[in-house]
Amino acid sequence: MIHLGIEEFIALPESEQVPYIGENAVIYAQQFDRNNLEYLCRLSDVARKIHKIEKGADFLKQLLRHRLVLNFFIQPSSRTFLSFNAAETILGMSRMSVRDAKISSISKGETLSDSLRTFLSYVDLVVMRHPEDISCSIAYWISAMASRRLNINGENRPIPIVSGGAGKAQHPTQALLDIYTLQKSFENVGGIDGKTIMLVGDLKRGRTVRSLSYLMKNFNDVKLLFCAPNEYKMSQDIIDFIDKNDNISYENVDSISDAITEVDAIYMTRIQDEHDKLTHDLGHVKAENKYVFRMEHLKQMKKEAYLLHPLPKRDEIEEAIDFANDPRVVYWRQERNGMWMRVAIIAKLFGVGDQILDF
């Protein structure tokens, strides 16, 4: 129970909602501390490993065999949607989806709140992507207030909510999989602590870079380099957040070329012109030359540096790099890491993480 009305709850800043959410939902990157992150990364690794043997795969598949999940995605998605679905099948969940408001009761004038409460009547988990920044926050409040509860390891818990991307605000599971990818990449060179990471592209509207920046506070001496055109600069709330945290620093750089030889990781992003109705109608915005990653940059990168992208990409990475078979190009592996991280996230929510670690 939350002793606040819905209007009051969603008006709270993200960080003040976090204590109410606890372990019941995954909505904000700010919910995760270093212990959580390390637990989830370890869980992802173990799940991946035991799934390779039949006995392990059978074990995973019976864990949540009586849990039913709704994947409620009313914004376009391939990757996040499919990788959640894949993770859910690995854990043996039954899945349903709502992807199109037109074929749902929303078309009969039902409110988001009523739709969500209906979903919560049937399912044991809601994974959602929604165009409104506060959508997942609303969903969590409704779940916390609704009478239906799940028994999770002897506790009565509200139906968990997992954000698969909320408006322009956050995309916490993407940030978690990015951390997992960075951690695996830097496994033999001391982990994420002390590394320099360049973020390139649409930093203003990329909810993944926002969530990732929040998570970085959990590591020591991380330096972020922001490389973005003027109109897509990182927004002030994230700058303020970094300024308040001694663990992280940032710097603006003018082009990929300016810093490519120094970075340990480069995180490319796409110009999110779907938020920009006008240019959307005129066709996609092209990435400017100095924000495009090319073969020459791959040559200049350190031997132990890595190229990430949350995908989908467009022209901000030169095509030849896709099949370059260079071990530093990790964005395809990053996708599959995402599936394993989502296995870990769901397993943890349902209190079966330790069973997996103990297998």
Place this chain on the structure above:
Amino acid sequence: MIHLGIEEFIALPESEQVPYIGENAVIYAQQFDRNNLEYLCRLSDVARKIHKIEKGADFLKQLLRHRLVLNFFIQPSSRTFLSFNAAETILGMSRMSVRDAKISSISKGETLSDSLRTFLSYVDLVVMRHPEDISCSIAYWISAMASRRLNINGENRPIPIVSGGAGKAQHPTQALLDIYTLQKSFENVGGIDGKTIMLVGDLKRGRTVRSLSYLMKNFNDVKLLFCAPNEYKMSQDIIDFIDKNDNISYENVDSISDAITEVDAIYMTRIQDEHDKLTHDLGHVKAENKYVFRMEHLKQMKKEAYLLHPLPKRDEIEEAIDFANDPRVVYWRQERNGMWMRVAIIAKLFGVGDQILDF
């Protein structure tokens, strides 16, 4: 086999189609007598109870593990679609769906009849929602005539058809779950017999109130109060049906306030303006003041009276009531009852109901 052509069959009044349907399909509320209703309610209760323990959930999940169902819903639906899907997974069925005529062969000019016969080639159950009143009747005729048969407890049976709502005609599983909700609500006060139930809103086009009225004939001394604006009055065929049945009576009332203190249950409905192209384009029709359920009505209701709604709702119930936590507000529980009733309906169709009762 039906010894009638399709045109002759669908031209029969509903009540004359009933003997042809038997236990092979769920299309009309008129198929159910008191014995059936009590069996289905008992089955819903037992399934719900045994699902709470792991052994019970495992038992349910293996019952129909080799049965494949198609959820063929080409009208918008959230609740009915999801609750059927949830029920199907509880019984371990494999599920497929067709929700959009544009991505199916209907877009290549295939007739409904051919589409249905195709579905019947692959699946063991068709649950369908369709804009045509006679669509489920057509589907049943085709299934009865097609050569593919299922072995159900040693009998050769046509592929079962379950209506999830047919045009403006009927929505029998909604009526069954309404009965289940009323029966559970009145469990300690003598059941549905002798109760007074007010139906409010769009009684003319609400297929759920039509189906519910038909089911009421199975109870003794039920009094229905119809509370609807002139343009949405209950249609004459239902009035005639009630007049012919000594068990039920009806009365028209002018507003919720006029009868709220006397009723044992109040069943609210939404104005179904999706059937009304013109107003649909102009935005949704607002419920008139005297047909809106407000906090003051909740205060006036008897202690053992209940508020139901088939949902989705719009403005016909005041928002504050959603989270009022009043045990008499049962519409959210009604949704979950629907899932269990659908478990019971499907289990009965496949002849595994007694196994569940004997668990």
Place this chain on the structure above:
Amino acid sequence: MIHLGIEEFIALPESEQVPYIGENAVIYAQQFDRNNLEYLCRLSDVARKIHKIEKGADFLKQLLRHRLVLNFFIQPSSRTFLSFNAAETILGMSRMSVRDAKISSISKGETLSDSLRTFLSYVDLVVMRHPEDISCSIAYWISAMASRRLNINGENRPIPIVSGGAGKAQHPTQALLDIYTLQKSFENVGGIDGKTIMLVGDLKRGRTVRSLSYLMKNFNDVKLLFCAPNEYKMSQDIIDFIDKNDNISYENVDSISDAITEVDAIYMTRIQDEHDKLTHDLGHVKAENKYVFRMEHLKQMKKEAYLLHPLPKRDEIEEAIDFANDPRVVYWRQERNGMWMRVAIIAKLFGVGDQILDF
């Protein structure tokens, strides 16, 4: 690994792509020789038979219980989509689908190549229908080049690709199920060798008749009769293919009536006006009188002749024939055969065919 760039690979004629594909994918009818066809038909038969008993159905359902399939169909489909899904559930696979480019990352400007590579990050099989003739060929190249591999009977194999219809080019699984239907029909009269088969309708754009013609080279003395309006005549590449193969011959006939008494099978097809934007907007093209199969033709057919249609159909078969209950009308059975053939195709791809034959 293919030692060709993607442009070079897709520029190869189909028959020269075949050696690169091997047993890793099902894209062209030319991949199948008589041994393959007989193996697949036997496998279909055995799977169908053992599925009738509970122990057999349980056996099939555990075979691929840890494999995840994506059904990527971005052209309309009911039959092929549903029958693949049904086949997949019989083998216990977990299924996901992408059916609408608008709700996928394609709407954010992602290329087909990137979308496919993403899918290949999560799933163990991609079944696809796509409007581009070379789409499945592209998918195969990407899968062959991507780093993720499956362990199939101890071999490291690329993620398999199965075509569910590629543009106007081919529809190999339809041709395989057609062969299976013919083989079962002619079971007691010496099989397909020596038979005369009339193909009627839109032979130019019917990808099923193209694929079927390729498969015919595997049988002895098959005579094809082409019966098509001038504007929909069989295309020259197929004619050339037949001319080069001594096993098959062809002849043009002017109308169904001209040859109906001689044929062993008649394969009807629909005018594929969805490829023809203009007429599509004007409504569907009606089949000309002499290309319509009528009750009178059924009367004229030999006792051991069979009527097939890949479906969907429109007006090219008289309605009364649908429920004629004539054993020579096999198009509905042909649909269900398709499900079993797809079980066989998938089982073979994952190296579990012999296990099924040995059950």
